[in-house]
Amino acid sequence: MDIQLDTAPCGYFSISDSGVIMSVxxxxxxxxxxxxxxxxxxxxESVMSVTNKVFFHTYFYPYIQLYGHVDEMYFSFRNREQEDVPVxxxxxxxxxxxxxxVDCVVVIMRKRIEHEKDILNTKTKLQELYQATQEANQELERLHEEYKIKEQALIKVNEQLELMASTDLLTGLKNRRFFQEKMAHHLSLYHEEQREFSLLVMDIDHFKSINDTYGHPIGDLVLGNLAxxxxxxSREVDVVARYGGEEFVIILANCGEEQAISIAERYRSQVASADWGEYHVTxxxxxxxxxxxxxELSVFQKADDALYASKTGGRNRVTHAASLVRR
Incomplete structure (x- = not known):
């Protein structure tokens, strides 16, 4: 570790996703x-009290998995004499x-009264969790008494939270965050191994009129059925995700221009010919x-410009960005 970081005016440590200390x-x-x-x-957690272990699992792990960061969390470590060190x-x-x-920095809390108030508020929130359901209460009690046994179960919960963080709840597709991670991955493979890929950006035509005419619940149903x-x-190697609103994105692995157009046409035609009941969806x-x-940004922008060309060209059609350059 570099000396500036080692002697910085704040504490620093890094841990793996499972909580193992990698540097300090x-x-x-x-x-x-x-x-x-x-x-x-x-x-x-080897330098935490039982209460702080529960707090760490209840708040820190889920939050860092869902949002990727934790800001200004009041916490305590245990020193060698088993005394709390508020940070x-x-x-x-x-x-x-x-x-x-997970990289973390800590600063010792000097205002103990404010810290104790926060601890009291945290205990109150924990008590509310205890009262929420009998199962949750029993689980937390077992965490106090059988922490080692429950450690693996909590790791599985964290894995489920990671899955939730990459999934769009309305459609069940992968979400925008997952899509962006996969775009970075495919771009890296392209530069390192010349693995070509294509991107489709898809938009439901006149979706606002569906919401306005039939209501948002029907609009949500259309989104789910389209997903x-x-x-x-789609192929198993491809990534299908909801980008936002009525817009969907598809990463086509190992796919050049001609194949991308062919696959996009297949998507377009099957959506247009599907049975949507009284609704017309293209x-x-x-x-x-x-x-x-x-x-990543330029590939998406080219696909988005091509989508705009499809929209302004009459909708229910496919446009490849290369055709815009050749005009």
Missing amino acids: NQTLLDMIGRERDELMGKHI LLNGVRQMRDGQHI TLLLSI VSIGAATISAADT
Whole structure:
């Protein structure tokens, strides 16, 4: 660890997704009166009281998994004498060296009265959780008494939260966050291994009129049915996601311009010919294929410009960005 970070005026540590300490600076070691070899490779909860372990699992883990960061969380570590050391904790979850790492900084709390008030508020919130359901209460009680046994169960809960964080709740498709991560992955594969891919941006034609005429519940039903149809058509290697509103995106792996147009036409025609009951549903599609000069943003912008061309050209059609350049 570089000396500036090791002696920074705030504590620093990094942990794996499972909570194992991967690095810690001297400032934090001095704060809690520990030696470096006492903590490296150990679980971060080894320097916490039982109450703070429950707090860490109840708030820190779910929040960092869902949102990727935690800001200004009041917390306590245990020093060698088993005394609480109150701190203010900030954390961020990011990908490094092929794995998710949680980097955290801590500052000792000087205003103990304010800290104790926050702890009291936290205990009140925990008590409300205890009262929510008998199952939740029993689970939390077992966490106090059988923490080691329940550790694996809580890890599984965190995995489920990660799945929820990548899923659009209305349609069941992958969400915008997941799509952006996969775009970065495919772009990396293209630059490293020349694996070509294409992107489709799809928009439901006149969707506002469906909402205005039949109401938003029917609009939501159309979105859900379209998502099911798209999944039934897509290949296993492709990524189908809801980008927002009535807009969907599809990453076509190992797919060049001609194949992308063919696949997009298949999507368009099957949506247009599907049985939508009394509703008339069609989609407009813009396509783009990766090139050496492209970034994530430029590929999406080209596909979006092609979508606009499909919309202004009469809707219910496919346009590839390459055709816009050739005009």
